[in-house]
Amino acid sequence: MKTFPQAQKTTSAYLDLAANDHGAEKGLLAHRALGRVQHARPRMVEIGPGGGSAVEHLAAQLRESNTAVDLTLIEAPGVVSQSLLRAIDEFGAAGSCVLTHGLAQDIGTLLAEPVDVISASALMHEVYSYGGGYNGLHAMMRMLPAVLGPYGFFAYRDIYAVDAPSLHERVVQSYGSQSWLLFLRMFVSQYLEHGTHPYHHLDDELVARQNSRITPVEELDIRTCAVITAPIGLFREVQRHYITLRDHVWRSGVLGFRPVLDGQLAADWLDFASGHKRVHFAFTETDWLSEAQRAMLGAVSEPYAGHQTVDGDIFDEVTDLVLMAFLAKAEQGEPDCLATWEAWLAREGRETYAYMTVDELLAAMATHSVEAHRDTVLIPVGCDDILKNRRHYYNRFLTKRLSNPMDDAKQLVLFQHVPLGDTDVLMRGLSAIRTLCSKPSLARVHAAIQSRG
Numbered sequence: 001m002k003t004f005p006q007a008q009k010t011t012s013a014y015l016d017l018a019a020n021d022h023g024a025e026k027g028l029l030a031h032r033a034l035g036r037v038q039h040a041r042p043r044m045v046e047i048g049p050g051g052g053s054a055v056e057h058l059a060a061q062l063r064e065s066n067t068a069v070d071l072t073l074i075e076a077p078g079v080v081s082q083s084l085l086r087a088i089d090e091f092g093a094a095g096s097c098v099l100t101h102g103l104a105q106d107i108g109t110l111l112a113e114p115v116d117v118i119s120a121s122a123l124m125h126e127v128y129s130y131g132g133g134y135n136g137l138h139a140m141m142r143m144l145p146a147v148l149g150p151y152g153f154f155a156y157r158d159i160y161a162v163d164a165p166s167l168h169e170r171v172v173q174s175y176g177s178q179s180w181l182l183f184l185r186m187f188v189s190q191y192l193e194h195g196t197h198p199y200h201h202l203d204d205e206l207v208a209r210q211n212s213r214i215t216p217v218e219e220l221d222i223r224t225c226a227v228i229t230a231p232i233g234l235f236r237e238v239q240r241h242y243i244t245l246r247d248h249v250w251r252s253g254v255l256g257f258r259p260v261l262d263g264q265l266a267a268d269w270l271d272f273a274s275g276h277k278r279v280h281f282a283f284t285e286t287d288w289l290s291e292a293q294r295a296m297l298g299a300v301s302e303p304y305a306g307h308q309t310v311d312g313d314i315f316d317e318v319t320d321l322v323l324m325a326f327l328a329k330a331e332q333g334e335p336d337c338l339a340t341w342e343a344w345l346a347r348e349g350r351e352t353y354a355y356m357t358v359d360e361l362l363a364a365m366a367t368h369s370v371e372a373h374r375d376t377v378l379i380p381v382g383c384d385d386i387l388k389n390r391r392h393y394y395n396r397f398l399t400k401r402l403s404n405p406m407d408d409a410k411q412l413v414l415f416q417h418v419p420l421g422d423t424d425v426l427m428r429g430l431s432a433i434r435t436l437c438s439k440p441s442l443a444r445v446h447a448a449i450q451s452r453g
Contacts, residue, residue: 022410023053025389026157029414030054030119031061033153034069037116041068041095045111045147047104047120049073052087054121055097059087062094069095074110077101105131105140107147114149121157129196129351137355141368145376148417151425154378159240160388160409161354161361165438167233168204174227174403179324181222183242184208186331186341187349189218191237195350199234206230236354236406243394243408246323248344254336255322256289257281257297259315260307268309275396279315282307288329288336293322316397358386358411362433363441365415367448375452378415379429379445385414386436420452 034042049055055073062069071091073084078101091097102110104123128137144154161167175181188206192199208217210224220226228235250259259281260266268278281301283294297318301310330341356364362380369378380386391408398405418425426449434442 023055023057025410025412026054026121027057027061027119029153029155029157029385029387029412030117031058033117033119033155033414034062034067036153038151039116041070042117043070043072043113043115044117044119045072045074045107045115047074047107047118047123048126049075049084049087050121051081052084054119055084055087055091059091059094067094071095071097072111072115073097073099074104074107075099075101076103103131105136105143107140108143111147114147115152116149117153117155118144118148119155122159123156124158125351125353125355128355133196134198134355138364138368141365141378142372144378145369145372145374145417148378150376150417150419152417154415154417155412156415157410157412159353160407160411161357162232162236162406164232164357165359167198167236167354167357167360168201168231170203170229171232171235171404172227172229173235174225176225176403177320177401178222179320179327180242180401181220181226182324182327182331183245184226184228184238185218185220185222186327187241187245188234188238190345191241191349195352197234197237197352198355199231204231204234206234232406233354237352239398239402239406239408240353241348243397244348245341245344248348249323249326249340250319252340252343253284254286254288254340255319255326256284256286256294257319258284270311272392275392275394277312277393278309279312280304280307280309281315286336288326289322293318312393313396313400316400320401358388358413359437359441361411361413362386362437363444365413366433366445369417370420370448370452373452375420377418377420377426377429377449379418379426380413380432381416381418381425381429383432383435385416385432387412420449 030044030046034044046054055071073088088097088099100110104127124137127140128134132139148154175184191197206217206228207230208215208220208226208228210221210226215226247261249255251261259279265280268280270276270278298308300314300318301308326337329337365378369376389410389412391410394408395405398408416429418429420426430445433445437445
């Protein structure tokens, strides 16, 4: 079991900024679930509230509908942020809000009685990475029925996995970008050695070729295109980790500039559907950025209210060159760059984001919740309880740099705690998952339900 990187996960730069956006998306299914609860004053739990963006969004929605909710927040020990404390104060106008510290896998001992709604964002990949892999993940799924009342809801949001039957499906990808090749060289070996991941099977071997010769990934030549065969889930990890590293390095300001990645200025869209936007940024005091690079970035941008703004495509093109230089310096051991790389590596570099496809998630939640032996099942009961929200800006960036980019998105699922004796609701749930689950997964779900009569 890996140790949770508490120091890196609790900094204000992470909780109050990097992990404190998309409140409307994080709170979407929870708010929808509260509208379907029959009690006059629902009881709700949010696991891992981070900076409180979902709490703040729900408070505004509930005040507007004049609905009172008793909310309990469960956060890892030692984790707190100023933005969360402000959100808790705001929620007071919509009911009650209490902050409790504990681990997600211990939720059964943290709650005195079952609740109506449990909401979580990015919880399962944290439990998978730091709470015992699939064993910890499945144990938590079996625990949820004990803490949800009859017909209660579990609203879940996480990274979208892949459009494939399995994360182990072998595919071929080619990489020509020098910054991506350098990242592959620095990241993949340490992730496979030190991260919690499922790629241990014989058929999961990564095979890289340059000039038709097999090359160890840690020895890739960044001047030569690499053709790599590996599980699609591993490529998903590379893609997602590259994005988190890029954003982390940008936020640090070590490159000589700091883009606005959160709030209103981060959504200055030229064309939302295509992911094209203006980027707002400011130069930082660090002298790591060369005069030529600083002049180049200044030449393609314009002053705006005390900072700079630039077309997002141009910004990505220019800063990719700077990021490549940063990675090279980090690999060589330059102190500032190495410290920034290692800080990211400790916080994000060993996590596994794409632990399940939607098919696998739906089937696992159903079968393991039945194993709790409460004659209930956790299952979405409508097609609109399963959502996929694409990340248009990231997808635009990835399309310009990768030969076969995978869709960057969030998957949102609203599971309901359905008694097995309620045939009508149960059949609606099975109908909802039928279009997204494979026949083997559907057979697993049916077999689990039938085993309980």
